[in-house]
Amino acid sequence: MRRTVTTLAVALLTAIGSALAPPASAAPARTPTGAAAGIVWGPCSDFALAQAGAQCGTLDVPVDHADPSGPKLRLALSRVAHTSAERDYQGAVLFAPNPLGGSGYTSPLLASRLPGGAAGTYDWIGFARRGLAPSVPALSCDPDYMDFDRPDYVPSAPADEVVWRNRAAGYAADCAASHPGGLLDHMKTTDTVADMESVRQALGLDRISLYAQSYGTRVAHVYSTLYPERVRRMVLDSNVDPRRDWYHANGFDQAVPLEKNLHRWFDWLAGHDASYHLGTTRAEVARVWDAQLARVRTQPAAGVIGPDEWIDVFLVASYFQQTWPLLGSAFSGWVNSGDGETLKALFTQLSQRGNDNTYAALLAEICTDGPYPADWATWRRDSEATHADAPDTTWGNTWFNAPCLTWPARPGTPVTVDGTRVASALLVDGTADAATPFAGSLEVRARYPHSALVAVDGGVDHGGTPSGNPCVDGAIARYLADGTLPTRRPGRQADQTCAPLPDPEPLG
Secondary structure (H helix, E strand, O other): OOOHHHHHHHHHHHHHHOOOOOOOOOOOOOOOOOOOOEEEEOOOOOOOHHHHHEEEEEEEEEEOOOOOOEEEEEEEEEEEOOOOOHHHOEEEEEEEOOEEEEOOHHHHHHHHHHHOOHHHHOEEEEOOOOEEEEEEOOOOOOOOOOOOOOOOOOOOHHHHHHHHHHHHHHHHHHHHHHOOOHHHHHHHHHHHHHHHHHHHHHHOOOEEEEEEEEEEEHHHHHHHHHHHHHHEEEEEOOOOOOOOHHHHHHHHHHHHHHHHHHHHHHHHHHHHHHOOOOOOOOOHHHHHHHHHHHEEEEEEEEOOEEEEHHHHHHHHHOOOOOHHHHHHHHHHHHHHHOOOOHHHHHHHHOOOOOOOOHHHHHHHHHHHOOOOOOOOOHHHHHHHHHOOOOOOOHHHHHHHHHHHHOOOOOOOOOOOOOOOOOEEEEEEEOOOOOOOOOHHHHHHHHHHHOOOEEEEOOOOOOOOOOOHHHHHHHHHHHHHOOOOOOOOOOOOOOOOEOOOOOOOOOOO
């Protein structure tokens, strides 16, 4: 997946404005108010957490959980405490950290978006997964790797591929040089899952509930496979397909759906031509798009926004519909007024320019969860075949993942996801989700027989619950309140279907 868009785009959105329900389970033991077996809760230095009245703490865990007496790292945790009476307390919801969208440290703030009073009956726990600031150490290999005006993603000759392969290999070598102490060998999903189990133990709870979004769903899948008896309830938003390895799931499986969603945005722009003046049909908008890609290839916008940066900025539209108005204004501003400074500012924000912490930690996980093809010929063949159907979205993902070709850590063996022993789970996904295509949620539903799937018909938005959609948010709130799930339907299908939120209106 191109640059870590999930958390960044959510911040951008803020800136712009039951038949299968299991028997009611007893509430877990109360979490202590102050110290919890290794966690001392106190004030938060993060502004958003502090404003919400959250508490923060740390927990030391082994770098290698197989060597508990060996070197340690320090996890940063946050907690939004329950507000209910003690008799209504239901334990803790632990966020499975999303390696794509960021650390998970501020995820407990999402609880305030849920309708009703169910959120107040839980403590909401987040943590910055290993390698992510403010946990210590935080990975960084080359802060300027995702900079302005990089070589064109799409190679026009073999020499262009060599340039990008050398860049990717150089980044992997920088990671080896920057982190020689063994942490890179212990950045797998299974290591994060072991950290989650350490958090559960430190909280003093026999069982916890989980909330996962985007790539965090794979973390929750693995946790619930290895520790099914520890899972009370589980919300999984936008599921990674457990049949697919990261080579496919984080690249080629997404390319065509991302391209389709980009064209959905073109349709929307065409429908609002009075605001954007980019064309009245998808084809007209696409012609303008192609012309501008060619233009910035030879004359970068604001001197620094070439075709790579152009794609990185506007591809956010394929993940989140609510970004369409802002990105439409940026597109129109460049085409009709020559405003490249807005594109420059958006790229700086969305790509976390000058900070590769999230990117380095993501690669450290996906490059080692399982093996990647070792020969470049396979990567080239798959990229060329997919590019034919997804010319805007394929090669960027290939180069995003290319450091895995020479990653300086041993790959592990992926865990086979098995949810047969998990008491219950609520799955949510949009049928037009491109980053984690809907087929993945259907597969997870099949592997978790005590689950139910809520589908957003035509929904594009990825991993963004609670989203303000009353149908979806209501289903989540009911499930967290008392375990109620939609009635499970026969066969391979969703159990409840919600309409998406209305299309956004143009800015101004």
